[in-house]
Amino acid sequence: MIHLKSQPRNCKLAIALLFALILCSIYLFNNNQIVDGQKPVTLIKVLSSNLTATHFYYFYNYTDTTPVFYISPPSDLHRTAPDIVIAIPTVPRNNQSYIIKTVENLLAQLYDEEKHRIVIVISCNYDVNQENSEYCVQLASTLSASFDWACKQGLIELISYPEYWTPKEFPQDPLNPFNITDPPDRFYWRTKQHTDFIYLMSYCLHVHPASSFYIQLEDDVLTRKGYVSEIQRFIQKVQSKPWLTLEFSNLGFIGKLFRMQSLQQFVIHDLPLYNLIPIDWSFDEFHFRSFCKHLPRKPCVRKVYREHRISHRPPLFQHVGLYSSLAGKQQNLKEKRFSDTPLPLLIEGNKIQLANAICTDNSVTKDMIYDMYYKEKPLEIVNPLPKLKLTLYFNESASISVGRMCTIALEKLCQEVERRQSKFIERLREAVAIPSVSADKSHREDVFKMTDWAEKHLTALGIKCKQVENGTQKLLDGSSIRLPPVLFGTLGEDKSKKTLLVYGHLDVQPADKSDGWNTEPFDLTENNGKLFGRGSSDDKGPVIAWINAIEVLQALKIEIPVNIKFVLEGMEESGSEGLDEVLLKHKDTFLHDVDATCISDNYWLGKNKPCLTYGLRGVCYYAVEVSSPKQDLHSGIYGGTIHEPMNSLIHILSRLSDVNGKINIEGLDKLVAPVTDAERELYKSIDFDVKEYSSDIGCEKLISDSPETILMNRWRFPALSLHGIEGAFHSPGAKTVIPSKVIGKFSIRIVPNMEPDAVHQLVIAHVEREWANLGSHCNMKVKAIQGGKPWVADFDNALYRAGAKALEQVYGTKPDYTREGGSIPVTLTFQEITKKPVMLLPIGACDDMAHSQNEKIDIKNYIKGTQVLGAFLMELSQL
Numbered sequence: 001m002i003h004l005k006s007q008p009r010n011c012k013l014a015i016a017l018l019f020a021l022i023l024c025s026i027y028l029f030n031n032n033q034i035v036d037g038q039k040p041v042t043l044i045k046v047l048s049s050n051l052t053a054t055h056f057y058y059f060y061n062y063t064d065t066t067p068v069f070y071i072s073p074p075s076d077l078h079r080t081a082p083d084i085v086i087a088i089p090t091v092p093r094n095n096q097s098y099i100i101k102t103v104e105n106l107l108a109q110l111y112d113e114e115k116h117r118i119v120i121v122i123s124c125n126y127d128v129n130q131e132n133s134e135y136c137v138q139l140a141s142t143l144s145a146s147f148d149w150a151c152k153q154g155l156i157e158l159i160s161y162p163e164y165w166t167p168k169e170f171p172q173d174p175l176n177p178f179n180i181t182d183p184p185d186r187f188y189w190r191t192k193q194h195t196d197f198i199y200l201m202s203y204c205l206h207v208h209p210a211s212s213f214y215i216q217l218e219d220d221v222l223t224r225k226g227y228v229s230e231i232q233r234f235i236q237k238v239q240s241k242p243w244l245t246l247e248f249s250n251l252g253f254i255g256k257l258f259r260m261q262s263l264q265q266f267v268i269h270d271l272p273l274y275n276l277i278p279i280d281w282s283f284d285e286f287h288f289r290s291f292c293k294h295l296p297r298k299p300c301v302r303k304v305y306r307e308h309r310i311s312h313r314p315p316l317f318q319h320v321g322l323y324s325s326l327a328g329k330q331q332n333l334k335e336k337r338f339s340d341t342p343l344p345l346l347i348e349g350n351k352i353q354l355a356n357a358i359c360t361d362n363s364v365t366k367d368m369i370y371d372m373y374y375k376e377k378p379l380e381i382v383n384p385l386p387k388l389k390l391t392l393y394f395n396e397s398a399s400i401s402v403g404r405m406c407t408i409a410l411e412k413l414c415q416e417v418e419r420r421q422s423k424f425i426e427r428l429r430e431a432v433a434i435p436s437v438s439a440d441k442s443h444r445e446d447v448f449k450m451t452d453w454a455e456k457h458l459t460a461l462g463i464k465c466k467q468v469e470n471g472t473q474k475l476l477d478g479s480s481i482r483l484p485p486v487l488f489g490t491l492g493e494d495k496s497k498k499t500l501l502v503y504g505h506l507d508v509q510p511a512d513k514s515d516g517w518n519t520e521p522f523d524l525t526e527n528n529g530k531l532f533g534r535g536s537s538d539d540k541g542p543v544i545a546w547i548n549a550i551e552v553l554q555a556l557k558i559e560i561p562v563n564i565k566f567v568l569e570g571m572e573e574s575g576s577e578g579l580d581e582v583l584l585k586h587k588d589t590f591l592h593d594v595d596a597t598c599i600s601d602n603y604w605l606g607k608n609k610p611c612l613t614y615g616l617r618g619v620c621y622y623a624v625e626v627s628s629p630k631q632d633l634h635s636g637i638y639g640g641t642i643h644e645p646m647n648s649l650i651h652i653l654s655r656l657s658d659v660n661g662k663i664n665i666e667g668l669d670k671l672v673a674p675v676t677d678a679e680r681e682l683y684k685s686i687d688f689d690v691k692e693y694s695s696d697i698g699c700e701k702l703i704s705d706s707p708e709t710i711l712m713n714r715w716r717f718p719a720l721s722l723h724g725i726e727g728a729f730h731s732p733g734a735k736t737v738i739p740s741k742v743i744g745k746f747s748i749r750i751v752p753n754m755e756p757d758a759v760h761q762l763v764i765a766h767v768e769r770e771w772a773n774l775g776s777h778c779n780m781k782v783k784a785i786q787g788g789k790p791w792v793a794d795f796d797n798a799l800y801r802a803g804a805k806a807l808e809q810v811y812g813t814k815p816d817y818t819r820e821g822g823s824i825p826v827t828l829t830f831q832e833i834t835k836k837p838v839m840l841l842p843i844g845a846c847d848d849m850a851h852s853q854n855e856k857i858d859i860k861n862y863i864k865g866t867q868v869l870g871a872f873l874m875e876l877s878q879l
Helices: 008-030 049-053 099-108 112-117 132-144 148-152 184-207 227-237 260-273 278-292 297-308 365-374 407-419 420-432 443-460 542-553 579-585 645-654 677-684 688-698 708-715 757-775 798-811 825-834 859-879
Strands: 070-071 085-092 118-124 157-161 215-216 245-247 257-258 309-311 352-353 364-366 391-392 399-401 466-470 472-474 479-482 486-491 499-505 525-527 530-532 563-569 598-600 611-616 620-626 718-728 741-750 779-788 816-820 839-840 855-858
Touching: 049 525, 070 118, 070 132, 085 184, 085 227, 085 525, 099 118, 112 118, 112 645, 118 132, 118 184, 118 407, 132 148, 132 157, 132 825, 148 859, 184 215, 215 227, 215 260, 245 466, 245 708, 245 816, 257 260, 260 278, 260 466, 297 309, 352 407, 352 825, 352 839, 364 472, 364 530, 365 598, 407 542, 407 708, 407 718, 407 798, 420 443, 420 542, 443 466, 443 479, 443 486, 443 563, 530 859, 579 620, 579 825, 611 798, 611 839, 620 645, 620 757, 645 741, 645 757, 677 708, 688 708, 708 816, 741 757, 757 779, 798 859, 825 839, 855 859
Parallel strands: 085 118, 085 215, 118 157, 245 309, 499 563, 499 598, 598 839, 611 816
Antiparallel strands: 070 157, 215 257, 245 257, 352 391, 364 399, 391 399, 466 486, 472 479, 486 563, 525 530, 530 855, 620 741, 620 779, 718 741
């Protein structure tokens, strides 16, 4: 036996002969072909018997090392050379086999577009000492049965070396220069493992010479979706560095990637070390000998890891095996930072192609892509259309031009919505025809009918519905009437998805043609591109737009990336009586998994530009009752002899605010949150035309000509309004009566940080103080009827970004962020119950005249609103 240390001359000769041997072997590799996957592959032919003394000769004293082919590509398969050879040696284990699960995972985690880029070469290496050669036959049978499609496409090759390749014992060097002294069983195990790797590498070098890369795995690993693209992306990222190998796992020899020419160099380096050290040690030596020959080892090691042996973070492969192939050995080694979150898909050149479309910004930097994919928060991806492929091109400025990625799906959505326009208008016509006036008990059955109608249409889309009882309503005459049920709906129960809650209402305000309508209010009438009818905009149109959007997404087989829940009520126009109690009762059941809420029950600021609403004023409502005589009196007989209730009431109401709207209630202004400079800047960018606003409402002059002042008075500051006097004569003609009792009604729209209870105290104290100063002999009572808090949301979150993106895609402009002067109390209820963001996404314009005569919705808004809601659902992958 010739030893490296004791016989330097012989060692040099041996190494020279080794290089000659390897070069000749490679030549023979490249000049022997596999025909039909069956003919012998001569790997090594011994050139000289002079090598018999070398410790590595033992491998190569056979003239033929042809592998046994258990699974090879079909003879008629014409497949381009794969980019990456994934090599896996496998051996039988006494306790557990992992190889099937490993292959299953490697195949399952491929995108379709990645399949042509790889081949999985499995070397079945049985142990002649254990007489388990049948293992390879059994493995071939299982792989063929389990992954028939992959075998037919040439994705799997299963080979084994000849029986004589692995002897029953290996020569052991007693003067091992690395000072490793293992017991015989462990020495045999690691040396056989080493030879298994060498044979597999040699085979792949010969059979797949046109492939670019070789990555070494073991038979007990798992990976993550898109791993092939991630490997290629990382290769592109580090292409400017002089790397020798890349590492996609920190454990042992798992995940080590070579260029094919580097693999050849490694085999040449490794052969003399096969029985001296483990192969992962040899892998270390390969780098040190390549770059640290004449340098201090420690500083050179840092340089190697920084420039030549670069690791991917986090790891792409996880070791899952427990039982080693060495009898009695267990190894519970795990990658702590491994994540199984799916990765995107990469193709060649300067393009990134995603199997699924990202509906995000139009410009994404390379660094953003890398940061998202390499760290533990990869970008969420959703496929908007089946088999939709999406290409992102890197331009010279190192950003990605997204181009038409999501517009492909969006265009199909928009086209289909427009194609169904007539159907959707007829659907709205059906709903408007149901006079679901919640304030009129004679129409209470119509509210029930409208709830049934909504349930029918939701159920047709596969939405699971339930009508939740809401108790009874006590009327002013003392009688009771059943409240309409609250309709709950659920579409999707995928726990891996977030859940969106959609709220709307099915009831409407009273309406009669005699009130001043130009058409019958419950007969949807089309005129000049507008749809006139009670509820067309508030809120039947928006509710039905949700139904339309889901119907189209389902028809196009576009996956909705979130679960959807519906809460539809029938008492919103009457104060949402009973709704809060129902929601609180179902807080921990139906509402427990809600991640965001969307409400479409308000309006744009103008007629042309869409908006998102992030704030609502609250409302405090009051009644001031003034009475004196026991009955109404004749003004001609009693006028001038008593303090009249109406006169006293008018005086009190007149003392609430001045002609410019300034509220006279002491201390009220101190409850209002100060306006910040940033907030003032926000108002300056909002598209608002004061003259158009003034013209629309028929007022020649407003309190101010400043858009910012008008908007802040509408949204940001409290406002006091008088609403009417109950008990006063209001019919046509003249009636000279002194009413015995009148009730004046007014409200204050409140804003942050005004709390209803604090407002109530100040208002009641003010009225009582003014009454005392008046000196009237009438009786006065003041009471708070209602108190609803204001609502303001933070719009810097995924929910609002999805809404903004959807509006921009459909309308071609970024939306304004607005508040509303009105109140939707349930908005705050949802926010407080779910502890998650709430967004108002209006589809109607400012001139829809909700609650008024001739309520309408523009056909454009109705159809585009449906498109917006569909696009919004597609965008919610980022929620």
